[in-house]
Amino acid sequence: MFSGVVRSGSETAVVDDLRALVGDRVSTADAVLDQHGRDESSLPPAQPDAVVFPRTTEEVARIVEVCARNRVPIVPFGAGTSLEGHVLATAGGICLDMTQMDRIVRVSVPDLDVTVQAGVTRKALDERLRREGLFFPVDPGADATLGGMASTGASGTTTVRYGAMRDNVLGLQVVLADGRVVQTARRARKSSAGYDLTRLFVGSEGTLGVITEVTLRIYGVPDTIGGAVCSFPTIDAAVRAVITTLQLGIPVARIEFLDERAIEALNAHAGLDLAPSPMLFLEVHGSTDGVTEQMTEVGEIVTEFGATDYRSAIDPEERSRLWRARHDAFYASLALRPGSKAITTDVCVPISRLAECIVATRRDIEEHGLVTTMVGHVGDGNFHVMVLIDPDSAAELAAAEAFNARLVERALEMDGTCTGEHGIGLRKMPYLAKELPEGIEVMRQLKRTLDPHDIMNPGKMLGLEPDPSSAIGS
Amino acid sequence: MFSGVVRSGSETAVVDDLRALVGDRVSTADAVLDQHGRDESSLPPAQPDAVVFPRTTEEVARIVEVCARNRVPIVPFGAGTSLEGHVLATAGGICLDMTQMDRIVRVSVPDLDVTVQAGVTRKALDERLRREGLFFPVDPGADATLGGMASTGASGTTTVRYGAMRDNVLGLQVVLADGRVVQTARRARKSSAGYDLTRLFVGSEGTLGVITEVTLRIYGVPDTIGGAVCSFPTIDAAVRAVITTLQLGIPVARIEFLDERAIEALNAHAGLDLAPSPMLFLEVHGSTDGVTEQMTEVGEIVTEFGATDYRSAIDPEERSRLWRARHDAFYASLALRPGSKAITTDVCVPISRLAECIVATRRDIEEHGLVTTMVGHVGDGNFHVMVLIDPDSAAELAAAEAFNARLVERALEMDGTCTGEHGIGLRKMPYLAKELPEGIEVMRQLKRTLDPHDIMNPGKMLGLEPDPSSAIGS
Numbered sequence: 001m002f003s004g005v006v007r008s009g010s011e012t013a014v015v016d017d018l019r020a021l022v023g024d025r026v027s028t029a030d031a032v033l034d035q036h037g038r039d040e041s042s043l044p045p046a047q048p049d050a051v052v053f054p055r056t057t058e059e060v061a062r063i064v065e066v067c068a069r070n071r072v073p074i075v076p077f078g079a080g081t082s083l084e085g086h087v088l089a090t091a092g093g094i095c096l097d098m099t100q101m102d103r104i105v106r107v108s109v110p111d112l113d114v115t116v117q118a119g120v121t122r123k124a125l126d127e128r129l130r131r132e133g134l135f136f137p138v139d140p141g142a143d144a145t146l147g148g149m150a151s152t153g154a155s156g157t158t159t160v161r162y163g164a165m166r167d168n169v170l171g172l173q174v175v176l177a178d179g180r181v182v183q184t185a186r187r188a189r190k191s192s193a194g195y196d197l198t199r200l201f202v203g204s205e206g207t208l209g210v211i212t213e214v215t216l217r218i219y220g221v222p223d224t225i226g227g228a229v230c231s232f233p234t235i236d237a238a239v240r241a242v243i244t245t246l247q248l249g250i251p252v253a254r255i256e257f258l259d260e261r262a263i264e265a266l267n268a269h270a271g272l273d274l275a276p277s278p279m280l281f282l283e284v285h286g287s288t289d290g291v292t293e294q295m296t297e298v299g300e301i302v303t304e305f306g307a308t309d310y311r312s313a314i315d316p317e318e319r320s321r322l323w324r325a326r327h328d329a330f331y332a333s334l335a336l337r338p339g340s341k342a343i344t345t346d347v348c349v350p351i352s353r354l355a356e357c358i359v360a361t362r363r364d365i366e367e368h369g370l371v372t373t374m375v376g377h378v379g380d381g382n383f384h385v386m387v388l389i390d391p392d393s394a395a396e397l398a399a400a401e402a403f404n405a406r407l408v409e410r411a412l413e414m415d416g417t418c419t420g421e422h423g424i425g426l427r428k429m430p431y432l433a434k435e436l437p438e439g440i441e442v443m444r445q446l447k448r449t450l451d452p453h454d455i456m457n458p459g460k461m462l463g464l465e466p467d468p469s470s471a472i473g474s
Numbered sequence: 475m476f477s478g479v480v481r482s483g484s485e486t487a488v489v490d491d492l493r494a495l496v497g498d499r500v501s502t503a504d505a506v507l508d509q510h511g512r513d514e515s516s517l518p519p520a521q522p523d524a525v526v527f528p529r530t531t532e533e534v535a536r537i538v539e540v541c542a543r544n545r546v547p548i549v550p551f552g553a554g555t556s557l558e559g560h561v562l563a564t565a566g567g568i569c570l571d572m573t574q575m576d577r578i579v580r581v582s583v584p585d586l587d588v589t590v591q592a593g594v595t596r597k598a599l600d601e602r603l604r605r606e607g608l609f610f611p612v613d614p615g616a617d618a619t620l621g622g623m624a625s626t627g628a629s630g631t632t633t634v635r636y637g638a639m640r641d642n643v644l645g646l647q648v649v650l651a652d653g654r655v656v657q658t659a660r661r662a663r664k665s666s667a668g669y670d671l672t673r674l675f676v677g678s679e680g681t682l683g684v685i686t687e688v689t690l691r692i693y694g695v696p697d698t699i700g701g702a703v704c705s706f707p708t709i710d711a712a713v714r715a716v717i718t719t720l721q722l723g724i725p726v727a728r729i730e731f732l733d734e735r736a737i738e739a740l741n742a743h744a745g746l747d748l749a750p751s752p753m754l755f756l757e758v759h760g761s762t763d764g765v766t767e768q769m770t771e772v773g774e775i776v777t778e779f780g781a782t783d784y785r786s787a788i789d790p791e792e793r794s795r796l797w798r799a800r801h802d803a804f805y806a807s808l809a810l811r812p813g814s815k816a817i818t819t820d821v822c823v824p825i826s827r828l829a830e831c832i833v834a835t836r837r838d839i840e841e842h843g844l845v846t847t848m849v850g851h852v853g854d855g856n857f858h859v860m861v862l863i864d865p866d867s868a869a870e871l872a873a874a875e876a877f878n879a880r881l882v883e884r885a886l887e888m889d890g891t892c893t894g895e896h897g898i899g900l901r902k903m904p905y906l907a908k909e910l911p912e913g914i915e916v917m918r919q920l921k922r923t924l925d926p927h928d929i930m931n932p933g934k935m936l937g938l939e940p941d942p943s944s945a946i947g948s
Contacts, residue, residue: 110717110826153666164664166673167641182912188822189854190638191891192627192677194898194906194935195917199640199673203666220723243584249694290764348662352584380663417665424668432668438656442924443669449923450916461668 015050017066018094025053025100036095039082040142040330042341042391043426046088048075048095055100057173057181057212064210065179067094073458076206078148079121081140083344084425086152086205091458091466096210098147104128105213113170113187115215118147134218137162140421141327147211152423153203157326160246160379161253161285162219164421166202173213174201177451187215200446205423206457208450222285225253226295227319230307231277235259235362238278239355241305242378246351248301250294254283254323257376257383259362261336262329265373269332270325275309280378281326283319326375333373333386340371340388343400347411348382348420357414358383361407370403382420408434429463489524491540492568499527499574510569513556514616514804516815516865517900520562522549522569529574531647531655531686538684539653541568547932550680552622553595555614557818558899560626560679565932565940570684572621578602579687587644587661589689592621608692611636614895615801621685626897627677631800634720634853635727635759636693638895640676647687648675651925661689674920679897680931682924696759699727700769701793704781705751709733709836712752713829715779716852720825722775724768728757728797731850731857733836735810736803739847743806744799749783754852755800757793800849807847807860814845814862817874821885822856822894831888832857835881844877856894882908903937 018026027033028050037047049072054060067074073093080087089095101117104125108114109132116125122136123143129135140149140156148154150172155164162168171185184197201208232238235257242255258266260276267274280302284294295312302310314322325332334342349357358376365372365385376383387403389396408418408431418424418431433440444462447454454464492500501507502524511521523546528534541548547567554561563569575591578599582588583606590599596610597617603609614623614630622628624646629638636642645659658671675682706712709731716729732740734750741748754776758768769786776784788796799806808816823831832850839846839859850857861877863870882892882905892898892905907914918936921928928938 108824108826110721111824112721113824153670155664155666159664163641166664166670167637176916180912180915182916183910184913186886186891186909187824187889188856188885188891188894189825190629190633190640190822190856190894192629192820192893192895192897193891193902193909194677194914195682195920196627196640196670196673196677197910197913197916199670200920203668203670208669220721222723247584247586247694249696287767289767293761293763346666348664350582350585350587350661351663352582382662382664411662412660415661417660417662417667419666420662420664421666423666428667435660435667436657436671438654439658439671440668441654442650442656442671445923446669446674446920449919 014066014070014072018050018052018063021062021066022052022054022059027051036077036097037089039080039085039087041083041085042343042389043085043088046090048089049092051095051097053097053100057175060096060175060210060212061179061181063094063096064175064177067455068178068453071453071455073455074210075457076147076151076210078119078145079143081142081144082152082425083422084427086423086425086457086460088426090426098145101212107132109134111187112218113215114218115213116146117213118211119145121145122149129218133221135221136216136218138165138168141330146214146216150202150211150214151204151206153421155377155380155421157254157256157377159377160255161251166199168217169198169202169214170217171198171215172201172211174209174211176209177453177456203423205425205461207447207461208456224286224288224291225319226284226291226312227314227322228282228295228298228310228312229279229314229322230302230310231275231279233277233306235278235358236355237305238280239358239378241280241302241307243351244301245298246379248297250297252282252298252379253285254281255379256281256326257378258329259374262333262373262375265332265336266325266329269328269335272325281322329373329375330386333388336373337371337388339390341391342386342388343404344422345385345404345407346382346419346422347407347416348380349411349414349416351381353414353416354378354381357410360410361385364403364406368399368403370399377420380420381416424461426460429461432461433463488540488544488546492524492526492537495536495540496526496528496533501525510551510571511563513554513559513561515557515559516817516863517559517562520564522563523566525569525571527571527574531649534570534649534684534686535653535655537568537570538649538651541929542652542927545927545929547929548684549931550621550625550684552593552619553617555616555618555622556626556899557896558901560897560899560931560934562900564900572619575686581606583608585661586692587689588692589687590620591687592685593619595619596623603692607695609695610690610692612639612642615804620688620690624676624685624688625678625680627895629851629854629895631728631730631851633851634729635725640673642691643672643676643688644691645672645689646675646685648683648685650683651927651930677897679899679935681921681935682930698760698762698765699793700758700765700786701788701796702756702769702772702784702786703753703788703796704776704784705749705753707751707780709752709832710829711779712754713832713852715754715776715781717825718775719772720853722771724771726756726772726853727759728755729853730755730800731852732803733848736807736847736849739806739810740799740803743802743809744795746799755796803847803849804860807862810847811845811862813864815865816860816862817878818896819859819878819881820856820893820896821881821890822854823885823888823890825855827888827890828852828855831884834884835859838877838880842873842877844873851894854894855890898935900934903935906935907937
């Protein structure tokens with residue numbers, strides 16, 4: 001294997017070749033390798049042998065060619081906010097840090113679309129778009145790169161209204177495992193021209209190629225944004241209020257569930273003063289009249305389901321503060337137990353089964369005495385449990401993993417998925433095989449076709465055996 | 475080649491094997507072969523050697539195994555409403571008529587989703603859903619099967635609001651070329667579990683497998699539906715009104731353009747009395763107040779762009795009549811020139827280029843003295859020109875094809891696509907290669923992987939050379 005060879009100090013031909021391509025934008029410094037060997041999961045770090053910082057698609061193609069010639073693994077790296085170990089260099093190799101590919105290539109106001117290099121972050125894009133009265137809605141919480149978000153098939157709080165990355169990527173530029181550069185689609189709003197290569201690469205987690213450019217749908221900032229919060233006597237009541245809201249076709253832009261432990265975490269972390277009971281955070285977008293009408297309708301529904309304190313006249317400042325707190329729920333949860341790490345679950349079930357799934361999961365948490373918080377993009381049927389563990393306790397880690405396994409099993413029994421938005425990465429590989437037993441075989445066929453030597457983020461997603469020919473060939 | 479062998483009268487082992495599987499649901503009768511050798515394009519018919527009528531996925535799998543063993547082509551057939559020759563059995567083989575797979579397997583009101591066998595038609599589904607106050611929005615005009623609509627990546631008049639098939643298929647059951655049955659996804663609203671197999675098969679035109687079941691998103695019938703029509707002094711003004719409407723985020727459900735020739739056709743065919751000038755047909759969905767507000771806003775916009783006769787207080791009956799007429803535009807156009815056939819174009823361009831594209835196309839039509847009508851799903855940047863030709867005139871056919879080639883060239887120069895919704899089929903193969911020159915190579919790799927002997931709808935989409943091993947092997 002390549003791993004360790006470069007690090008051992010003797011410059012190999014691979015690093016020399018990469019230096020010839022990009023000069024000093026190659027690093028084998030310990031601090032840099034260390035930084036690129038971690039993500040936000042609780043998985044053990046795994047460093048690459050070198051980190052390269054490309055600036056153009058052309059450079060990426062040349063770097064991939066060097067790696068392909070030498071059968072060296074390539075791990076694309078964005079903001080490093082993966083929760084499933086996608087960016088850990090478990091087979092060593094070259095980490096492609098995409099953050100210097102941070103150019104917003106083109107904004108088209110009349111077409112409501114934008115093309116960005118893969119390393120542009122969500123917040124950087126948002127800042128640029130705000131000037132034009134536009135925004136990009138997909139919001140996974142973290143300030144991830146758009147390339148990373150496309151790679152994991154990210155979604156988030158606004159997916160119930162605006163869709164996930166899958167729905168908002170119009171086209172990609174991708175460098176394949178042999179260095180070919182492919183544009184997956186033209187810029188038309190829709191097309192039936194051949195296989196949907198765009199969506200083949202969205203969610204492929206770097207295992208089929210390196211995404212270098214992303215073309216995205218964007219949206220006009222709504223005239224009016226309304227926010228509301230309310231508390232429920234039970235989780236079940238909260239979820240049933242959500243189902244009714246969606247069935248009536250009320251186009252809520254966000255509808256987020258938080259359990260009482262998550263509310264406690266937010267209160268402590270963000271200095272809020274919310275009642276510690278199951279809550280919904282809501283947002284509606286539209287014209288002033290439309291927002292007022294929707295807020296009233298939602299108010300009637302949640303009251304019917306026992307909400308006690310529906311507050312819809314939230315001013316923009318308080319709304320921002322609430323959503324900022326919601327976005328920080330991950331960090332707020334960690335702060336509930338200082339020094340802890342989190343195992344984060346990500347199941348998504350048909351919404352008719354959501355209340356049942358959440359209630360059974362709560363029972364499981366209590367039976368096993370786990371320390372958790374729970375938040376949910378409940379409009380999509382997706383919720384996360386953060387299990388706070390002592391990272392030095394093997395027993396706690398095992399208990400959390402066993403809990404996650406039971407939760408996935410429960411979701412699959414309900415015809416749901418093991419991952420709504422975090423992806424498979426390293427830890428969910430056995431679950432993908434359970435979820436789509438025939439499908440994973442097709443995925444493996446596709447992977448072997450487009451990456452026959454398994455150099456693109458090897459060892460992730462598909463549970464393939466390592467390619468015996470993969471080794472340093474310099 | 476298989477073609478001709480069965481038809482010549484001697485029953486081959488293939489047909490015997492198929493009879494053993496499905497009894498008398500195999501036909502080699504001339505009338506049946508003839509009916510299954512045509513679509514709604516102007517392409518010459520091409521009959522299969524036999525037609526089989528499966529009723530279950532299991533039967534389809536067994537039929538495909540027989541064909542695979544004997545290297546016999548398989549052409550799935552739904553309602554036969556393709557406009558690009560998808561269902562023509564140009565290499566002979568077995569036509570799989572899916573129309574007896576017409577069972578609505580499951581309707582879930584709380585989940586707003588439905589699973590249907592591939593042969594269920596759009597109208598049959600609509601009838602079933604209406605009872606529940608639900609509807610499926612994708613509406614290509616023809617009463618196509620849902621399997622066919624998934625296969626061609628269909629869309630239509632409501633795509634601007636509800637998306638295309640790509641956006642509304644939650645999962646598929648597919649029989650692959652070796653008889654494996656694959657479920658592409660679970661029933662969760664969203665998932666990041668591996669490659670997006672669902673969207674790999676949506677739009678694959680039967681070339682990767684046979685779609686046997688489709689799970690779809692469905693929607694609550696809106697409280698209120700508002701309809702409006704208006705005439706414009708110029709095409710350019712009409713298109714610019716559309717762009718402004720979309721930019722302001724007004725969620726129109728339909729926004730259809732018709733040129734004056736299309737209006738003339740509708741007037742004659744449907745007994746309407748519309749002013750023969752460029753028109754928009756609009757529809758908005760929502761609450762009563764929301765619809766009123768949107769209709770007023772749209773009225774202000776179109777008036778600003780010179781619309782002379784904005785009528786928004788259309789009663790439901792007139793609205794139905796107008797949309798029925800719009801849906802029949804294809805047949806109404808044919809009636810403009812009795813005995814004619816139509817060559818239908820299908821480009822889609824970024825909406826910022828749409829007015830320019832349409833105006834240049836009109837100039838081209840006039841310069842070449844073609845008889846045409848034009849309708850457009852202009853909210854998506856997609857429009858169709860129906861060129862009415864004498865089917866016996868090689869010169870007219872050539873002129874129409876040359877016009878289409880120029881139009882595609884124009885669309886590609888504008889970063890658009892050769893097909894917004896009709897698919898590639900037989901006639902657009904050279905254009906796909908121009909549109910996605912690197913992409914088509916990736917598509918060919920995928921096709922060779924999943925269908926190594928090229929038995930699934932061979933000769934379509936990808937311009938592959940026939941597989942020399944494909945022949946009757948009985």
